[in-house]
Amino acid sequence: MSPLRARAEEYLAMRRALGFKLTTQGRHLMSFVRFCEERCVVRVTADLAIEWATQTSRGSGDEVYQARRLDVVRIFARHLQALDPATEVPPADVLSRRYRRIPPYLYSPQEVAALMGAAGTLAPALRAATWRTLIGLLAVTGMRQGEACRLERDNVDLQAGTLVIADSKFGKSRLVFLHPTAAAALRAYERARDRLFPEPMGGTFLINSRGGPLDGHNIQHTFAALIAAAGIQAPPGRRPPRLHDLRHSFTVATMLDWYRDGGNVQARLPLLFTWLGHVDPKSTYWYLQAVPELLALAAGRLQQQADGRAVR
Structure with a gap:
């Protein structure tokens, strides 16, 4: 084992012991270590870090993505510099980090129904039932797909109609309430699942x-096939619809309903970002500028308020 690899593994173990998951960051750091080992380099330099960060395996030219990769090495280099003063810490401003969020694909209710219909054709029967339940659950709760895949049986209370999303992104936990129809659908799935696997291999x-947990990394292949079977296509120049876009669709539909019912949207937004598990309200407010219909409704609401003040 190279000295740099040993240092990296010690560093990751230390940070994980402090509560950091480092799923993506750990993968990136070990990729950088392999990059150094292939060049027989034992010390981090700024030039080497920048070369690795900009030569992505996917060939991405997005400087924001490259800057995030470089951040992984920068934080590690700061740690190393305390042990080896000759370690170079890459500069923070060498790559642009102006964040550009890609507009989501927003599913209509008819498209969600088409996806669930396509899922019903999968084989075997349990796979079809699981996929129908997964799509429906994401559509009506706005959960992250990883949260749904990791959802423990002990955290599902169908009698009370609640789900506990435990230790999710940023280490947060929250309670999600189910509509009675959603609870009934989950109860039907539970009965079918338990008939086939009374003693499952996992607790999800x-x-x-096969009775085991869903693999969050492999479900994208099945979902791409369901998208094609449902006849759903993204507008020209846009990326293909994703499973995660069901979460975006739930959020936008909720906000549209709030504007249309005439309620105080600003007062309700903290409830929404708590429900979604956002760590920063900006993640929720982003939808106002990302979705033209929401932006138009927000602008119209502001205009009404301005007109009311002018009349008084």
Whole structure:
């Protein structure tokens, strides 16, 4: 084992012991270590870090993505510099980090129904039931797909109609309430699942056709096939619809309903970002500028308020 690899593994173990998951960051850091080992380099330099960060495996030219990769090395280099003063810490401003969020694909209710219909054709029967339940659950709760895949049976209370999303992104936990129809659908899935696997291999609520937990990294392949089967296509020049876009669709539909019912949207937004598990309200407010219909409704509401003040 190279000295740099040993240092990296010690560093990751230390940070994980402090509560950091480092799923993506850990993968990036070990990729950088392999990059150094291939060049027989034992010390981090700024030039080497920048070369690695800009030569992505996917060939991405997005400087924001490259800057995030470089950040992984920068934080590690700061740690190393305390042990080896000759370590170079890459500068923070060498790559642009102006963040540009890609507009989401927003599913209509008809498209969600089409996806669930396509899922019903999967084989075996349990796989079809699991996929129908997963799509419906994401559509009506706005959960992250990883949260749904990791959802533990003990955190599902169908009698009370609640789900506990435990230790999710940023280490946060929250309570999600189910509509009675959603609870009934989950109860039907639970009965079908338990008939086939009375003794499952894992403790997750949703299981694969072998009785084990869903693999969050592999479900994208199945979902791409369902998108094609449902006849859903993104507008020209836009990326293909994703499973995660069901969360975006839930958020936008909720905000549209709030504007249309005439309620105080600003007062309700803290409830929404708490429900979604956002760590920063800006993540929720982003939808106002990302979705033209929401922006128009928000502008119209402001205009009404301005007109009311002018009349008084």
